[in-house]
Amino acid sequence: MTPKDMFSHLGSIIASVMFVWAMFQQYLPYQLRSSMEKYSQRLVSLIYPYIQIRFNEFTGERLMRSEAYSAIENYLSTNTSTQAKRLKADVVKNSQSLVLSMDDHEEVADEFKGVKLWWASGKNVSKIPQLSFHPVSEDKRFYKLTFHRRHRDLILGPYLNHVLKEGKAIKVRNRQRKLYTNNGSHWSHVVFEHPATFQTLAMDPKMKKDIIDDLITFSKAEEFYARVGRAWKRGYLLYGPPGTGKSTMIAAMANLLGYDLYDLELTAVKDNTELRKLLIETSSKSIIVIEDIDCSLDLTGQRRKKKEKTEAEEEKDPKQKLDKEDKDARGSQVTLSGLLNFIDGLWSACGGERLIVFTTNYVEKLDPALIRKGRMDKHIELSYCRFEAFKGLAKNYLVLESHHLFPKIRELLEETNMTPADVAEHLMPKTILGDATSSLENLIQALETAKEEAMSKAEEEAKKTEQSAQESKEQAKGFVAEK
């Protein structure tokens, strides 16, 4: 029997004694009665030093489910499965994950900074179930927290904050994440179930660790951002040739942090106002992605020139005048400054905890204003597959840590530019019975072909330059001779 149980029994004995006492004291004079009441209360609190707090499932007149109750339920789901003997299992809505919570009238212990406390689940059955049209169950569930009164400040402050925060975080981890795409000015969503993770992403391990650390630090830095007065958001620019894993990394980021994804198609956004509307609708704990930013938005002013030209043509030939739909199809009027406002603007911070990710194949084409530090905080280059990244792919695709063909592959990967997407393609078993060695041989063959192609291309280029150098030399000679 724990000291708390002992006190609990003692408490009920005292309560019985008090009841008898109350019956008796009505025959005593008033003044004597009130001072005795005061002292008896003190005596009880001296003997029973525990404080209890009750958290009801439903609160308010409209019977809203209490946020605290559901956070506690989630928080306790981690302790529950190891301690409680009777559990309730529930499938989280729209998701496949199973959440366990303790059944009614169970008790589990918890510890916080060396202080022990107890959570009990209870249920009151309502006495008026007959004529109720209310769909909510008439059972009123609650959690009761018991702790020693000397820890009052610690429990009421830091501990309860910790429970609510952890509980909410568990809820976020368990929820089904969504992939939003914009159709004009509206978001529509599907369930996000991309299997990519940082484990399956092949890249230099040091670089990978650096990115993971950066993301995790960001997701835990709410207090830091509040302290330094910055909006809780972070910009990433992913650049590199096609097939180097930019989109895959975004999926891995969402899976790592448990964030929703908003895949923003800028060309479908009519103007800056529509862009703002879309962005205000995004929720926190999300990644806003603009893929191929160089194609989505003309950052060099060329689009404006092109548009002016078309309008001039329209004027010349009214028959050619395009109808409204065609005009819209010509492209969005989202401007660079509109986009910068979105990154810096006050409203982009509402809700907080957002990542903004741009991808491009041509980083050199982007306007420096767009990618300066503070806007895009981290620039990540995803490049051709080298040996370290290959090792990751071999481990994932072939369950191989080493092989006698690895040194040959290492050599070839240093000499040839092949994207991780292509390497992965060659590591895919060609038949059900395909073994690792034949996959590696396939890759070696592909690498050798790529190397030869690259060499003959380089030779051709060299020949061409030599030829043109020769031509200009001869031209110059002729010019001098003429003179």
Ligand SMILES: Nc1ncnc2c1ncn2[C@@H]1O[C@H](COP(=O)(O)OP(=O)(O)OP(=O)(O)O)[C@@H](O)[C@H]1O
């Ligand atoms: N680093 C990588 N690790 C594991 N798989 C990869 C990697 N890079 C590419 N792949 C594989 O190649 C395919 C294409 O990659 P992905 O779509 O991420 O490339 P991308 O960089 O976004 O290309 P693009 O610039 O054309 O959009 C993915 O399905 C993925 O399986």
Ligand SMILES: [Mg+2]
């Ligand atoms: Mg991509």
